Amino acid sequence: MNQSRLTLKTIAIWQPYFMGGGAEAVSLWILEALAPYYDITLFTLQSIDLERLDILYNTHLSQQTITVKPLLPSLLNSESTRFLIANSRTVRSGLIHWSVRVFKELTRDYDLVLSTYNGLDMGRQGLQYLHWVYVVEPNPKKMRRWGAILMKISDFSLENLQKNVTLANSEYTAKRVKEAYGIESRVVYPPVVTEIDAIPWEQKDDAFLCSGRIVEPKQPHQVIEILQKVRDRGFDVKLHITGGGGGAYQQSYERRIKKIAAQNSDWIQVYQDLPYKDYLKVLARCRYGLHHKPEPFGISVAEMLKAGMIPFVRNKGGQVEILGNQHQELLYHRQPDAVEKIIAVLENREKQESLLESLKQRQALFSVEQFMKEIQLAVGDYFKESD
Template sequence: MSRIAIVHPNLQMKGGAEDVCMQVIEALQDENDVTLLTLISPNITELNQYFDTNVRELSVRVVPQAITEICQRAGNRAVKLQSAILARFAKRNLADFDQMISTKNELALDINSVEYIHHPQYSIDDPGLINESLPRQAYDRLCRELADVDRSKLDSICLLANSDWTAESFHDAYGIRPKTVYPPVHTDRFSQLDWEDRENGFLTIGRIGPSKRILNNIEIVAQLRERGHDVHLHIAGPTTDGEYCDRVKRRAAELEFVHFEGSVAYDSLTELINEHRYGLHGRPYEHFGIVVAEMAAGGMVPFAPNSGGQREILNEESTLLYDSPTDAIEKIETILEDAERQTAVRETLSSTSQRFSRDRFKREIREIVMKEPESNE
């Protein structure tokens, strides 16, 4: 039985990366001694309910309390710095484990390790969140130095990426191309309700923060209504970004066709997907887009920005990918007005359940972890 450390900053963020981490733990816990190295102690019972997982109570090592308190106050701010702090903490615990697995980006751990890349966080800016100010440049330099990530350290690590787009971005940053292993999507939980029985409405799903462009999504649906379409919008996701979340709540309260759900239980989210026709994702350059895959697997017609890994989920279907809010309105209206196109695009996404299933992900992770380590080429 191998001693494996899973390294992840904060599972309570409840995003796509946290879903990946929970699935990795679940995949490995039966045949290995698994320990979580993290910044903030997680509530495993709550997370199992949120992600519909079955992670047992596991050993957890948390950074010193003073650092934990700082990270809790920071919340979604300074996530790169928090990750760098965790990298240093993990490296101090190397001797206690046979293998380490980072489930959130590159840490260049000096051990037999697997590192799952959502975005090359220490080398290039996330194109969806560009900030070129001098203070930001100084902050990024501090994080890189603290994490101590460089090209030579990455050569002997098994690198995985959540999409071909992310793998190519990582190659641009470091000259190394990770193997693409698509994230786990709970594709078998949906009822595939008949199209005629679904509500003529949209879902926006994901952390309610500025990167998700939720205010843009509200205005897109508002414009569609002004054009005579009887549609509505549900907004569901963790409310961890205070100021932006408050703005979204205020705008939603002004419009009777917008329903602010906030963080909802797993069964409730599944029901929303089962009962609605359309999904609207706002995050440009999404590294993968688990919610987009969930929408497609649930029989919805999802629309997303024409960038990032979400293009792969939607098979680069041009009718579903938009370049601007104005373009989104035009493309969505075309689908709303054409029943045959609705059927056609749903058929193009019919393979989603097989391509992104949880069982497929867990099988790939177990095979990779058990395989002898190889150097990157």
């Protein structure tokens, strides 16, 4: 550490792994927000490639002064261990709880402990960003023997979790946090890409985007079925599916989606693990978005909004906050409802123009700049209160 950094407050950040997805984008952008102002140490299970993550998420972490501390011994810093973490829930949860115990032991002298991976007992009061509830620890109402073992491994205290200052990714999640833990949350919407080329509506493709990991919980098969019904009604729309895979346990589903796409290659195209800049090009080209899974927030839906699309989403979950309750014509319940609402927009140019103008007003709510500013404020407020 150079002399000028010796005076900085120290922050220990816990994010056990990076396997792709919106939650990890949050962690990386928290690092981006704090690294210039604090002495940051990131604790993970295995070493990470910051340059590769910069390419995927458009961060600049490899150019920052950040200490990355892998918790597993170097012997276990291997692809086989990475495979087990990604594909074995038992191994993953066991290592997560072991890492919690080690994290608490190693971070007693830091000025702040911060979990970017949901609610956590960090041994003392810290700051936690919640994407959802009962992610690290099991739901006490449903705890089984393995859950009790995990809690002993990490020496996990629910009371310590409740003492933390809590950030939540949406009002929807904040309500769930209140129900689960009895604590209040400060809502900080996740970072959403802003560097999207503005392509005029007339020059965009008459295409839908389905974005997110290609795994069954994200339900891209439902998106395909909905748009097939739309096409059957005479609308020649295309579909671009973007996202990473879900590990070995999801390979059969991934193969299923790719097979359907290959059989319908005249209108479906799948892109996997695109670099950030290439993903933005796909975002910019599409007129519409379609996201079937109710989400705690739904970062891909916010990206669609920022790209000037008209997104259609389920009528429950955090993604409703992104579009706003006033856009009922874009919120659907099930497949038949989705088909009718999509067709009502596709066949009405005036409705498209009205929606585009209305949705544009919501874009400023979501950006990396706004996210970083709010994270810096939250950390600054924490230190003011603790001084």
